[in-house]
Amino acid sequence: MVYTHRHPATLIMGAIFLLIGLATGSGLLDGLIQYLHAQKYVGEMVWLGYIFGVAGIVVGAWHLWGTHEEGDLDYYLSTVAGALFILLVALLIRWYVAPWVAVISKAMGPVMGDKPIHKVLGLNYVVLGILAGILITNTIGVPQWARNGVRLSRLGLKTGVILLGTLYSFAELAQLGKLSVVLIGVFVLGSVGLVLLFGRLRGLPNTMTGVLSAGMGVCGVSATVAAAPVVKARPVDIAYTIGTILIWGVGCMFLFPIIGHVLDMGHVQFGAWAGTGILNSAQVAGAALAYQPDGIETLKVAEIFNITRVLFLPIIVLWLALWFVKREEGAEKVNIGQVVIQKFPLFVLGFILMFALSSTGVFAPPQHYKGKYFDNNIPESKLLKPEEAAVLKSEIDAVRAKKPEYVGALERLVENRKIMSREDDAMIRGLNNAKVMSKQANKLLKKAHKAVRHTAKKIKKFRQWITLLFAFGLTGLGMQITIAAIRQAGGQPLVVGGIVGTLKAVLSLIVIILFVHETI
Amino acid sequence: MSEKQEKDIVEGDAQNIDIQEVDGFRFHRGSALSIFGSDRREDMMALLLALLIALGVYLLVP
Amino acid sequence: MRKILLASHGTPGARAAERAALEMAAAEGAAVVHLYVVPEFWRGMRGDDWLNNASTQETFGNYVEGELAREAREEVERLAADARAAGVTLSSRAMFGAPVDCLLKAADEEQPDVVVMGMPRPKGESGYNSRMKLDLLVRELKVRLLIVPREPS
Numbered sequence: 001m002v003y004t005h006r007h008p009a010t011l012i013m014g015a016i017f018l019l020i021g022l023a024t025g026s027g028l029l030d031g032l033i034q035y036l037h038a039q040k041y042v043g044e045m046v047w048l049g050y051i052f053g054v055a056g057i058v059v060g061a062w063h064l065w066g067t068h069e070e071g072d073l074d075y076y077l078s079t080v081a082g083a084l085f086i087l088l089v090a091l092l093i094r095w096y097v098a099p100w101v102a103v104i105s106k107a108m109g110p111v112m113g114d115k116p117i118h119k120v121l122g123l124n125y126v127v128l129g130i131l132a133g134i135l136i137t138n139t140i141g142v143p144q145w146a147r148n149g150v151r152l153s154r155l156g157l158k159t160g161v162i163l164l165g166t167l168y169s170f171a172e173l174a175q176l177g178k179l180s181v182v183l184i185g186v187f188v189l190g191s192v193g194l195v196l197l198f199g200r201l202r203g204l205p206n207t208m209t210g211v212l213s214a215g216m217g218v219c220g221v222s223a224t225v226a227a228a229p230v231v232k233a234r235p236v237d238i239a240y241t242i243g244t245i246l247i248w249g250v251g252c253m254f255l256f257p258i259i260g261h262v263l264d265m266g267h268v269q270f271g272a273w274a275g276t277g278i279l280n281s282a283q284v285a286g287a288a289l290a291y292q293p294d295g296i297e298t299l300k301v302a303e304i305f306n307i308t309r310v311l312f313l314p315i316i317v318l319w320l321a322l323w324f325v326k327r328e329e330g331a332e333k334v335n336i337g338q339v340v341i342q343k344f345p346l347f348v349l350g351f352i353l354m355f356a357l358s359s360t361g362v363f364a365p366p367q368h369y370k371g372k373y374f375d376n377n378i379p380e381s382k383l384l385k386p387e388e389a390a391v392l393k394s395e396i397d398a399v400r401a402k403k404p405e406y407v408g409a410l411e412r413l414v415e416n417r418k419i420m421s422r423e424d425d426a427m428i429r430g431l432n433n434a435k436v437m438s439k440q441a442n443k444l445l446k447k448a449h450k451a452v453r454h455t456a457k458k459i460k461k462f463r464q465w466i467t468l469l470f471a472f473g474l475t476g477l478g479m480q481i482t483i484a485a486i487r488q489a490g491g492q493p494l495v496v497g498g499i500v501g502t503l504k505a506v507l508s509l510i511v512i513i514l515f516v517h518e519t520i
Numbered sequence: 521m522s523e524k525q526e527k528d529i530v531e532g533d534a535q536n537i538d539i540q541e542v543d544g545f546r547f548h549r550g551s552a553l554s555i556f557g558s559d560r561r562e563d564m565m566a567l568l569l570a571l572l573i574a575l576g577v578y579l580l581v582p
Numbered sequence: 583m584r585k586i587l588l589a590s591h592g593t594p595g596a597r598a599a600e601r602a603a604l605e606m607a608a609a610e611g612a613a614v615v616h617l618y619v620v621p622e623f624w625r626g627m628r629g630d631d632w633l634n635n636a637s638t639q640e641t642f643g644n645y646v647e648g649e650l651a652r653e654a655r656e657e658v659e660r661l662a663a664d665a666r667a668a669g670v671t672l673s674s675r676a677m678f679g680a681p682v683d684c685l686l687k688a689a690d691e692e693q694p695d696v697v698v699m700g701m702p703r704p705k706g707e708s709g710y711n712s713r714m715k716l717d718l719l720v721r722e723l724k725v726r727l728l729i730v731p732r733e734p735s
Contacts, residue, residue, distance in 0.1 A: 153632075154632045157632055219633055220629075220631075221628070221629035221630060221631040222631040222632070222633040222634050224631075225628060225631050225634050225638065225639060225642040226634055226638050226642070228642055228645060228646070229641050229642055229645035234649065235624075235646060235649050235650055235653065236709075236710065238627065238646060239623070239624075239627065239710060242627055242629055243711075245629070246629050246630075280629075280630065281632070281633055282630045282632060310633050313633070345633060345635070473632075477630040477632060478630070480626070480628070480629060480630045481626070481629060481630050482623065482625070482626030484621075484622065484623035484626055484712075485623050485626035485627055485629060487623070487711040488623060488710060488711050490708060490711060491708045
């Protein structure tokens, strides 16, 4: 089969990208960009516009006028059309649609506290991208020429997850890992058990309870897909369950950020909650990016939870297999080794490899925290001036009277005119927050803190790449969600799923609010 | 299920996205999410891509 | 009358249509063509799963296809047995797609004298959410259409 479609689409998309690059580079779009407050994307518009523009035009010309024979060249090059299609959708939304939505929303004024509606709903480019994907699939459909390339979206997501490995420090990963194993362990196993119990109480068939418990427990659709053949689910059970999970997932992607904003949750709290409470893994990433579009601290937390869930998936499948074998006569015996090998997602090892690479310090000093790190090897010009140090010195006695624990760090700062250690840095920040000193002194504390805090530029670049890859992958995933499948939600799975899903979301929210704090 | 499909599944190497025929019924699978012949290859490609990006960032970003 | 096209999944509503079609065929000496549609929403049933390995997805796909084929075969065989008992010639065809598209296509190809089908499922009764779009059907269908009401249970 020849996969390339002789279609001008790739050429046209290339031309659009090139035009964007040229028009932005020459300043033709300045007015529009100013109106949209999209200045931060100008660099991207130019260089991504050129790169994708040239690639699209070259490959597009080949698609249109080249001779295509069955083979690897045809197969792989044909994917460029679909890849550019997703990129065009994702980037047009990132550069123009999302900023435009923000402009309109701000013009409508704040709706909740000081937050405008797009902030509350988390309508940033990732969420809008997923929605655009769903919209395209259910209206015009993914065009034939793009079909082969849309299947690159999973590669994008996997690459994004692997690259995420660069952003964690040892302490962070250890802490998040522990937290996620505890929360996921309790809530996943809890909801699987609860569904099995519910099923027995309501007299549902084992095939239905089996497949529903997997879907409600871990990773939504993925778990249903993995568990359905194991528990010999009937087609109608599968349709009900997957429909229920899809509608639940898309709903949560909007509901969770709203609740998160109402409760003013921290990034770690929200990431942990989304990672525990949202059923479908793609929507976990979507909700995390919806909650915090400008940084990816929330995504970092949520993805650790996602990875933990993936690692739990074989355990659940095994459990269900054993449960089913015990209950149904004639069920096939399970080969534990084979299940684990078949289900193990190898890209998780890639994440760990990238983390190991990053902790050697090639991208940022290994003790970095959220891409920032402490280094007081600073030039003379960055030290506090002697008269500034004198201002701080004059207030030491006042500090000693009110907050004696900060005096040591302050004295060292006055003596050296710079912060001497990470511990001192934390104390100085605490002193600043305590607001016991004069305004002028507080400003100086901030200045001293900034002088020794460095942002790793490489980490910043990684963040941009990761959000781009996630936007690409999630937009492509949106194109897999059909309304026809969502409409199959119904029957007992909708009732039981609704109850267990809500319980899981509410209980995990309570546990997280009570026990998880911004200490990571 | 054809012999080839069975072999693919056993070896964990299945990614046949063309029209499938089972018991005389023809279904066209919705587009799967991968263009690669196997997951292992996709995982390796993702790792390679990630390493390339990392190398690019390492060399080009000061 | 020589040919009746009967659309049925074996749901309670369709059973009444089956009986009516077989009775008519027996009385008129017509043949019945049984149309069984596998609705196209199954195409989206892997949803946005991206975590599973291809082998897992393939196992799922083959499993679902096998189950759907088994259900189809069971329905076809059940109706064939009913037809034999009524002394009616019956042939079956299975199609994959939107129910209304499949019925229109089958009607076009088979050129029956009448199309027979059951009433839409009443609200509240469980089942797949894949209704025949009646307005589209009556606008496009070029042969007579008989919709058989349910028999009171």
